[in-house]
Amino acid sequence: MTRACPSSALPSVDSIRQRVAWSHRIREALLDTFAPRGCLACDAELHPGRERLFCAPCAIAVESGEPWAPYLYGGAIRHAIVRLKFQDRTDLAEPLGRRLGAWAFGRAAVPAGAIVVPVASSPERIRERGYCHATLVARGVASELGLTLVPFGLTRLRQDGTQLGRGREDRLSALRDAYVASEKVCGKSVFLVDDVRTTGATLDACTLALTRAGAAHVEPLVVAWTPPENET
Numbered sequence: 001m002t003r004a005c006p007s008s009a010l011p012s013v014d015s016i017r018q019r020v021a022w023s024h025r026i027r028e029a030l031l032d033t034f035a036p037r038g039c040l041a042c043d044a045e046l047h048p049g050r051e052r053l054f055c056a057p058c059a060i061a062v063e064s065g066e067p068w069a070p071y072l073y074g075g076a077i078r079h080a081i082v083r084l085k086f087q088d089r090t091d092l093a094e095p096l097g098r099r100l101g102a103w104a105f106g107r108a109a110v111p112a113g114a115i116v117v118p119v120a121s122s123p124e125r126i127r128e129r130g131y132c133h134a135t136l137v138a139r140g141v142a143s144e145l146g147l148t149l150v151p152f153g154l155t156r157l158r159q160d161g162t163q164l165g166r167g168r169e170d171r172l173s174a175l176r177d178a179y180v181a182s183e184k185v186c187g188k189s190v191f192l193v194d195d196v197r198t199t200g201a202t203l204d205a206c207t208l209a210l211t212r213a214g215a216a217h218v219e220p221l222v223v224a225w226t227p228p229e230n231e232t
């Protein structure tokens, strides 16, 4: 009787990808049946088996953000993010996070034991909104990738006014010491999650804080990014 070589019992990366793709499809089919979801930008009914996040008219206005993010910031994706951040639509975070997780899985290795850390909003902002939108998106990423979410891996120490209208250098100096990372990140590969990348100053400041706390590697993941000429 021949025994299978132990190494042949290890699933290949491709077969893992296939399984993840299948589990994704099965879950989406179940969601369609038992918890139908509307378009993230306009709440229009979504037809099963079609575009999962947006209705057809909204999907036309969605542009790919490759290679930096699944989406370019604008159109329907902007509507979805604005609704999530400013209109209490916390229900939109999970599908956006799952889509981001699936996108990340398709393009890079996911190290075993990696953790997911959201870009922290300031305590004032969290009080104002009642939730931290990046944490909700990060929860979707973590569940898609089967990783541990560390919600307070980063803390924002102070809120230096709005980011809007500031140049990269201004933002960098204002942000440099605004974040501190928990010791839980020490030695870990970290997926750092935020909704939108504009200049990248926030992600840089968070990466610095995580690295100072001993993170082994930091991979920023954002739902959408803004090209420099369109910075807001």
Ligand SMILES: [Zn+2]
Residues within 6 Å of the ligand: 039, 040, 041, 042, 043, 044, 054, 055, 056, 057, 058, 059
């Ligand atoms: Zn729509």
